[in-house]
Amino acid sequence: ARTWPDADRPRRAAVSSFGISGTNAHTVLEQAPQEPEQDQEQGPAEERRALPAVPLVLSGRGSDAVRDQAARLLAHWEAAPELALLDVAHAAATGRAALDNRAVVVAADRETALTGLAAAVRDGAPGHTSGRVAFLFSGQGSQRTGMGxxxxxxxxxxxxxxxxxxxxxxxxxxxxxxxxxxxxxxxxxxxxxxxxxxxxxxxxx
Known part of the structure; x- marks a missing residue:
């Protein structure tokens, strides 16, 4: 471990890995470009759309893993109450792999989300079953004016x-x-x- 100070150019590092089996890998990593800060010339930040509810997506390899993920998210959010529901939901949906066992907490606010996560810690996710996906459309009789x-x-x-x-x-x-x-x-x-x-x-x- 060593310091990696900023310079007048993107920082780069070379990594070489020599496997016992003869598999070699040589990689050059480069510092990602910095995103420009929002200023008045760029205009206002994009307005967030108010949503009636959002899904908090949890997944893992087995029910115990889903419970563990729910417990860690619950503890993290309780320790950082300033986190917005939309940000937490976005991170949960896009920042993790979608594994076989899943649970979803649908919440309209932080308190509902925390209650749902606590329930997921208790209940986990149902056992994974393999199979093909089917979509079922309701038939005539379920229509109503203004639907959707x-x-x-x-x-x-x-x-x-x-x-x-x-x-x-x-x-x-x-x-x-x-x-x-x-x-x-x-x-x-x-x-x-x-x-x-x-x-x-x-x-x-």
């Missing part, structure tokens, strides 16, 4: 997928699907041609 509107207004990815589905369906219908789904005319939505199209668009999104 809050998702559309809150999640840009959902809105994009919904609009893409509607663009294809609208070529076959007399009224735009989005107009029917987000409208107040339940009788129109209950007509089979609109019901089926609306459920398909919502469930795909």
């Amino acid at each position: 509107r809050e998702l559309y207004e809150t999640f840009p990815v959902y809105a994009e997928a919904f609009d893409a589905a509607c663009a294809h369906l609208d070529t076959r219908l007399d009224r735009p699907v989005r107009e029917v789904v987000f409208g107040e005319d339940a009788e129109l939505l209950n007509r089979t041609e609109y019901t089926q199209a609306a459920l398909f668009a919502v469930e795909v999104a």
Whole structure:
């Protein structure tokens, strides 16, 4: 171990590894570029979208590993109450590998998240079962006016997928699907041609 002072150029280090089996590796590591600090010339930081709830994703190799991850996250967050729910959820979803056993805590605020993590510590994750993924779409009868509107207004990815589905369906219908789904005319939505199209668009999104 040694100090690695800043210089007028990116810092670099060479690593050579010689394996007993004859496998050799030679790597040069370079310091990552520094991200520019936010200033007034760059404009304001991107505004955070208010979300009604976010998922805290936990995963591990076995239920005990999931419990352990939940316990460590719970202890860390209790020791650092200033951490924002959205930041913790983002780090949990993008900063770790997605392993076989999983648990998800859905929370609207920090207190709900801590309660859910405590439950995950107690309960762990269900046993992993291998198999293929299937998607089940609900059929006619589950439609309602305004369905998916809050998702559309809150999640840009959902809105994009919904609009893409509607663009294809609208070529076959007399009224735009989005107009029917987000409208107040339940009788129109209950007509089979609109019901089926609306459920398909919502469930795909």
